[in-house]
Amino acid sequence: MEYRKIKDQDKDEESLGDDLESLRGKSPSNAMSLGAGPIDRTKWKRKSMVTLALTVLTSSQAILIVWSKRAGKYEYSVTTANFLVETLKCAFSLAALARIWNSEGVTEDNRLSTTLDEVIVYPIPAALYLVKNLLQYYIFAYVDAPGYQILKNLNIISTGVLYRIILKKKLSEIQWAAFVLLCAGCTTAQLNSNSDRVLQTPFQGWMMAIVMALLSGFAGVYTEAIIKKRPSRNINVQNFWLYIFGMVFNAVAIVVQDFDAVMNKGFFHGYSFITVLMILNHALSGIAVSMVMKYADNIVKVYSTSVAMLLTAVVSVFLFGFHLSLAFFLGSTVVSVSIYLHSIGKLQR
């Protein structure tokens, strides 16, 4: 047991070393792809696994949303669903922890109890998301829903900029170019005949979209900072504390927004099989996001969700008979080149 702990610490120290190395502008992934050490390979595998999980979960999320819209089922209160998502994530984290405690015993890194100093920053991402979700109600005064989908691609740029500023990690020139392309490619893939209306967005709409992109980017980057601050800390404990505050904030949202509905019609009013699937999916993707933050970074997360968006469209062709547009093919080409450039940009740093 003691030996395992020391080994884990080694690994974490090494991963800190990695971070420092990439700060200095040298990337370890070159050696990694050449199959250097078994630890490097394990890390690379873990990183790939969580990224793949996030991509698949995010794209099936979008498909579930289309499905539920087609079924015309939206009578449940969204706040209760969000609360259940956070609760489920907490439960999953606790279950994972229980298994670890059974096999490894309780250690400094996997115990649930925490200090005020450690836990004080955990409510911040949840609070930022709450503010962003509140703003979401007001932006629709200036843009329609498809326009908002297009403006949401600003998240890509804001995440890159904040990742650079807050986490002080450098992206190479080519990687910056790749990031601009990712944003342009995703937007192109989403173009339809009404997209030009977004150009008529008034100044206030643009400002709100930019603020929302910054909030969402900041929340993401801040979560990564929290999770990476103490690399040896067990991810399930970190998740538990993140999600507990998510539960609290969503409980407040139920009281503020849906108190009457829940009181009169019950907590689970309007729930269907597909609602349950969506909650389960959201919970799992939430955990996948945390894992990507721990073992990869926000840049990987952005690429993963962008690829998920493209995957969703392709799968929808088979599931719902959607048609792919020329814009979709062009956007996908640009996104693919962006992924390629991001990877060679890393090697050339």
Next chain:
Amino acid sequence: MEYRKIKDQDKDEESLGDDLESLRGKSPSNAMSLGAGPIDRTKWKRKSMVTLALTVLTSSQAILIVWSKRAGKYEYSVTTANFLVETLKCAFSLAALARIWNSEGVTEDNRLSTTLDEVIVYPIPAALYLVKNLLQYYIFAYVDAPGYQILKNLNIISTGVLYRIILKKKLSEIQWAAFVLLCAGCTTAQLNSNSDRVLQTPFQGWMMAIVMALLSGFAGVYTEAIIKKRPSRNINVQNFWLYIFGMVFNAVAIVVQDFDAVMNKGFFHGYSFITVLMILNHALSGIAVSMVMKYADNIVKVYSTSVAMLLTAVVSVFLFGFHLSLAFFLGSTVVSVSIYLHSIGKLQR
């Protein structure tokens, strides 16, 4: 005089050396941008000047076409206009040569007389363009005109591939990525609500579009090969021989296509002020293309005409009150990133 000639030869030998160096994968432009020798700077200036000229001329060409369409003037026979364009290019080349003969005298490199061995390849580009123009009549059985505009972007890819194969010049990985982006970006910028129809193009349409792209790419790359084969040869002599064959082929086209119209209504029937402007513009851009082939290459030409396409759209906003679409902004972003990547791709080779 003799001194000048030797100096010119030096310069040309040096430019041959450059070509060899870039074949070996080392680019001289790094040193150039640091302002190495005065010759390097002169070459860089000349390259920039001809590229700028081509860009401006190509974009004003497109604007003249829009203008003439708006004026509804298309009653002249296109073959006579094409013949006049070639004649004018010949005349310009001869005028430039006359000036050079006056100042430098007639030398081996600037004399008009030629050997069969030198001149035998000159009709080939003109013949290729003729075949391509003939095919153009048939492709409209499968695609409409806007669809054809979109398929024409395949030229970008075919030029890159043939440039690599025929001229044996290497593009770096990043430059290839940039080239794919240029094609995707140009197509995106041209998207409109009817563009998706191009996806319904039947197999024969695609094949013809690909053959036409290959013909046009081959003609361009072959012209570069002819012009660069003997670097010390005066460009105006090379142009004269290229254009003489252009005149011959277009004279044949008049007889085949418009013989009756020219006989009954006269050679200049339907000509207007704008027709004259268009002919002048075509002649000048033709010369600019040759200059770009001599002092730069087909890759620069493709970038130049792509930027011209974007410029045309922007200028049309002011001249004709056109609206720019979101797709245009996205496409322009991708094209800009492509230009940036092409330039840093060169430095990093």
